Amino acid sequence: MTENTPFTPSSGNGQVITRFGAEVLVETDQGEVLRCTARRKFEHIACGDHVVWEQQAQGNAAVTAMLPRKNVLERPDFRGKPRAIAANIDLLIVVTSWQPAPVWEMLDRYLIAAHRLAADVLLVMNKADRRDACATPEAEACLAEYAHIGYPLLHISARQQQGVEAILTAIGQRTAIVVGQSGVGKSSIAAQLLPQADIRIGAIADTGEGRHTTTSATLYHLPNGGVLIDSPGVRDFGLTGLDFATLEAGFPEFRPYLGECRFHNCTHNHEPGCAVKAAAGSGDIPARRFARYRGLLP
């Protein structure tokens, strides 16, 4: 190699931007995007995973190792087997809207999932332009409970392009995904966040068989240094296999009272001497959330 030849490393670390079949797109630590093959043993590698890649003598580079994950979001495939769809998520952006009206149980389930992932939460109430026409006092009260517990909440209107900047600011440097029930405006929000994102990836990922990005989770760099992992399949993921410990941990407002119940294995349902129920009775724990918690108990 002469001194003028730019140095191109033949192996290194990188992050998976997306995958299509046995191929993954890896962004190297140098910022280059490489098309890599992933052997069968890396079948479970997902968008967001950190990997080691190696340039091979012929053809493609290959993924040779997978680095530890902070977390992974899975959903069942057509056989009911859990499949990794995105890894290393810092922030779940949970979208609700005034129309369709929120299904609060679903919002609670997303929050439980976020706690299980050890991810932060940003609540986004979309369609602010419909608030006057559609908001009921009950819906306003339900929403206020989440803010009271301490979840950050933004009111935006994707249609009127209001509040999208605030979402970018709230994401900061974190890796985020957008989730929520059907029709609340997730695609509209993603579309507004993404034109400013790195569209280089979309071009490379275009395999000529149509944009695979419409089905696979794909990682996009946002202008503020944050990252958005997006795909329709990620946006409506659900919560499966809910056990009691996960459920209880998904209600952070219970935390100050845990350990004060008479029974150490209290489920905060009908047990006497339950400190959580007492707190809900006195209004220290939001009553609507507590009622829905009991509905989620197995």
Ligand SMILES: Nc1nc2c(ncn2[C@@H]2O[C@H](COP(=O)(O)OP(=O)(O)OP(=O)(O)O)[C@@H](O)[C@H]2O)c(=O)[nH]1
């Ligand atoms: N009034 C109003 N309508 C909006 C707003 N944002 C999105 N919509 C409309 O709501 C409908 C659903 O928006 P989408 O972005 O497709 O919602 P989604 O959550 O991605 O829906 P699914 O793909 O079914 O999960 C569309 O008709 C949007 O134009 C908004 O801020 N105000």
Ligand SMILES: [Zn+2]
């Ligand atoms: Zn209790």
